Amino acid sequence: MSGxxxxxxxxxxxxxxxxxxxLAFRQQGRCCRPREHARTVREHxxxxxxPAKDGVCRKGRTVEGGRGLLRGRGHGVVDLVLxxxxxxxxxxxxxxxxxxxxxxxxxxxxRDLSQYHAExxxxxxxxxxxxxxxxxxxxxxxxxxxxxxxxxxxxxxGSAIPNxxxxxxxxxxxxxxxxxxRYDPRSYKLKSGAVRTQDYWRLRIEWNxxxxxxxxxxxxxxxxxxxxxxxxxxxxxxxxxxGEILD
Numbered sequence: 001m002s003g004x005x006x007x008x009x010x011x012x013x014x015x016x017x018x019x020x021x022x023l024a025f026r027q028q029g030r031c032c033r034p035r036e037h038a039r040t041v042r043e044h045x046x047x048x049x050x051p052a053k054d055g056v057c058r059k060g061r062t063v064e065g066g067r068g069l070l071r072g073r074g075h076g077v078v079d080l081v082l083x084x085x086x087x088x089x090x091x092x093x094x095x096x097x098x099x100x101x102x103x104x105x106x107x108x109x110x111r112d113l114s115q116y117h118a119e120x121x122x123x124x125x126x127x128x129x130x131x132x133x134x135x136x137x138x139x140x141x142x143x144x145x146x147x148x149x150x151x152x153x154x155x156x157x158g159s160a161i162p163n164x165x166x167x168x169x170x171x172x173x174x175x176x177x178x179x180x181x182r183y184d185p186r187s188y189k190l191k192s193g194a195v196r197t198q199d200y201w202r203l204r205i206e207w208n209x210x211x212x213x214x215x216x217x218x219x220x221x222x223x224x225x226x227x228x229x230x231x232x233x234x235x236x237x238x239x240x241x242x243g244e245i246l247d
Contacts (some may be wrong), residue, residue: 007061009069016099016135017079019142022064024225028083037081040092044128045077048119077114077130082225093229095131096149105136105143106220108207113149117181117203121160124150131229134207136220143220146229152210153179162201178209 011022061069079097083090098110113132114120124130130150136143158179165183173180184200212218216230 009061009063011064014063016137016142017097018063018069020097020099020133020135020144020223020225021080023142023223024080024082025065025067027225037092040081041078041094044094045119045123048116048123077116077120080225084229093131095133097133097135099135102136105138106145108134110134111204111206112182112184113203113205115184115200115202117162117201118160120149120203121153124153127154133223134220135223138220142223144217144223145220146216146227147207147210147214148216149205151214152205155214156210165199173204173206177206179203179205 009018011019014022063069077096078094081092081094084093085091096113098108100108100110102109120130128150129148130153132147132149134145134147156178158177159173160181162181163173163183165185173182180203181201182204184202185197186200187195187197189195221227
């Protein structure tokens with residue numbers, strides 16, 4: 001398969017989230033993964049979310065910088081930790097990456113935010129930000145459109161009550177809600193040949209129901225991990241936008 005040389009995966013063979021990871025590494029001049037910034041993630045979110053498990057690849061595949069292939073991330077929530085400057089002072093901001101398969105750039109088809117629905121909702125209700133970078137491929141260019149999912153949770157109509165597995169249309173959230181918790185069972189085939197079904201619930205946001213005014217970018221723009229975020233936004237439970245410990 002082209003793109004794989006001694007375990008190395010070329011940029012062109014990465015998925016959209018993987019490409020964003022490599023571009024962030026190029027643009028910010030360092031690794032920006034949450035595993036390498038566990039303290040930052042912990043300070044922003046407290047101990048709500050599990051430690052990141054990225055950067056571990058059983059087949060030994062790597063990307064630029066000799067880093068492990070960012071696939072099957074398993075972070076729970078955070079994909080990257082990006083540098084941000086607010087008022088001239090540096091801070092580190094955890095962000096979520098959401099690749100979209102639609103050939104229509106700007107159309108969001110990646111609607112599931114995280115299976116840690118209660119944690120995300122609680123984080124949002126505290127008034128903290130939860131930045132999502134939606135990604136598309138426009139020709140050969142990776143583009144993004146950013147939005148604060150926490151603000152959507154706080155200001156748009158939604159429900160924190162998980163769908164019952166036997167509820168009608170349990171896998172969706174209904175036509176009147178902007179966000180909700182949907183039932184998402186997955187089946188796995190064991191080595192014995194038996195099939196096991198695991199119950200999951202995921203926080204879903206119907207992005208096409210979100211007011212345009214909530215998007216930070218009026219339209220998709222070339223991916224830039226250094227692009228400024230709004231000043232004075234509270235990014236987490238225990239640190240301010242300036243990185244100052246609050247409690």
